[in-house]
Amino acid sequence: MTDTGTATDGSPPRLPARGAGRWIERWDPEDTAFWAEHGRRIARRNLVLSILCEHIGFSVWSLWSVLVLFLGPEYGIDAAGKFFLVAVATLVGAVLRVPYTFAVARFGGRNWTVFSVALLLVPTAAAAFALRPGTPYPVFLLVAALAGVGGGNFASSMTNINSFYPLRKKGWALGLNAGGGNLGVPVVQLLGLLVIATAGASHPRLLLAVYLPLTVAAAVLAALFMDNLRPVRNDTGAARDAARDPHTWIVSLLYLGTFGSFIGYGFAFGLVLQTQFARTPLQAASLTFIGPLLGSLVRPVGGRLADRYGGARITLVNFAAMAAATGVVILASARHSLPVFLAGFVALFALSGLGNGSTYKMIPGIFHAKALAKGLTGAAAAAHGRRLSGAAMGLIGAVGALGGLGINLAFRQAFQAAGTGIPAFVAFLGCYALCSAVTWAVYLRRAAPTGPVRKPEASEPALAEV
Structure with missing residues (x-):
């Protein structure tokens, strides 16, 4: 028997050969016997390759958070212009997450992964061509926008x-997938540090030369060993149904606070150090990877904690901690204390990664709870929740990435107007307070026992445990 398994009803599998595109006809991970015998092995293989491909996607998306450190005075681009380059890459990556989500159902997860990874060769090669003094600023904007295709990979992968x-x-699985992808941010920053420390800030193409062969290798591996799932193909109605559900947009706000912080801070950290604390490119590069590295590593922990205690509970505590860390950063900025600033900023990274994992775990839990509220049970409830949560993830991921755009634009405006990032951090503090209130009010609040106890309607989903 191949590792695509047999159907749960005992009928023989109807599976094409590899040459037909590696389509799996039946897939029921909620069936414990199927999962133990076949499903776990197949899912793990696809997860490992998905992490690799998403990792490279994140690295390409965040290339310009490193490349701006190579843009010395000879390029004639000020700090505001550099923040805008990073913001453009963030914006394009956020917008592309929506069509990338639908592409999985349209083309198949394996097929789209191969194409989307191969597409990363375009922004990498374009950056290698454009990185030279005298290149017009609009060309830099276009090349930075091309890097946004790496941001779309997250949505299709998840x-x-x-x-x-x-x-x-x-x-746990979504946390590993996202965390491994998020690691692309600190890895590209570490490689940038290595290039600056060894070859100097005038050789950015060495960084790009690393990713060209890696991208080709990842595309080939995905083509050879990943699978498409026939049951999730061509379900365009799922996206429409997910967009109509208010919880899609509520969780989008929460993910804007967590992932928006992670990717926004990851892109802006080096520029903030250069602009606010007058760090050299080498000094900035030697520090920028620490926060994204911690945030990426703890994302699976956030997912695991959410599996055990509930995503909403972990998310609420996390936003409160992010608000406290932001207060530390504001205080350190006012006193020009780099060590305290670094401690608070790194804590923000770690907490944003933890919140990424817990918030994303809420998505399948919410839609599964709503399926149960509709009267569905067992495999039918699981399939309904899987259908809507998969579609919602792309929309939520897109809104979350827009938070990164907001952070970079806020820093740009703050440094232009006040010469410091303090006004931006005050705005971020307000965002975390709002996200805390929404999490509590929608998913954790209990009705006060001031009147007769009302029995919940059958159609009301129980969301406190998501």
Whole structure:
């Protein structure tokens, strides 16, 4: 028997050969016997390759958070212009997450992964061509925008992996997938530090030369060893239904606070150090990777904690901690204390990664709870929740990435107007307070026992445990 397994009803599998595109006809991860015998092995293989491809996507998306450190005075670009280059890459990556989510159902997870990874060669090669003094600023804007295709990979990758795993495993699996992808941010920053420290700030193409062969290798591996799932193909109605559900947009706000912080701070950290604390490119590069590295590593922990204690509870505590860390950063900025600033900023990174994992775990939990509220049970409820949560993830991921755009634009405006990032951090503090209030009010609040106890309607989903 091949590792695509047999159907749960005992009928023989109807599976094409590899040459037909590696389509799996039946997939039921909620069936514990199927999962133990076949599903776990297939899902793990696809997860490992998905992490690799998403990792490279994140690295390409965040290239300009490193490349701006190479843009010395000879390029004639001020700090505001550099922040805008980073913001453009963030914006394009956020917008592309929506069509990338739908592409999985349209083309298949494996097929789209191969194409989207191969597409990363375009922004990498374009950056290698453009990085020279005298290149017009609009050309830099265009090349930075091309890097946004790497941001779209996250949405298709998460949607694809969400379909492979049972509900009880989603927090950990999605956390690993996203955390491994998020590691692309600190890895590209570490490689940038290595280039600056060894070859100097005038050789940015050495950094790009690393990613060209890696991208080709990842595309080939995905083509050879990943799978498409036939049951999730061509379900365009799922996206429409997910967009109509208010919880899609509520969780989008929460993810804007967590992932928006992670990617926004990751892109801006080096520029903030250069602008606010007068660090050299080498000094800035030697520090920028620390926060994104911690944030990426703890994302699976956030998912695992959410599996155990509930995503909403972990998310609420996390936003409160992010607000406290922001207060430390504001105080350190006012006193020009770099050590305290670094401690607070790194804490923000770690907390944003933790919140990324817990918030994303809420998505399948919410839609599964709503399926149960509709009267669905067992495999039908699981399939309904998987269908809507997969579609919602792309929309939520897109809004979350727009938070990164907001952070970079806020820093740009703050440094232009006040010469410091303090006004931006005050705005971020207000955002975390709002996200805390929404999490509590929608997912954790209990009705006060001031009147007769009302029995919940059958159609009301129980969301406190998501």
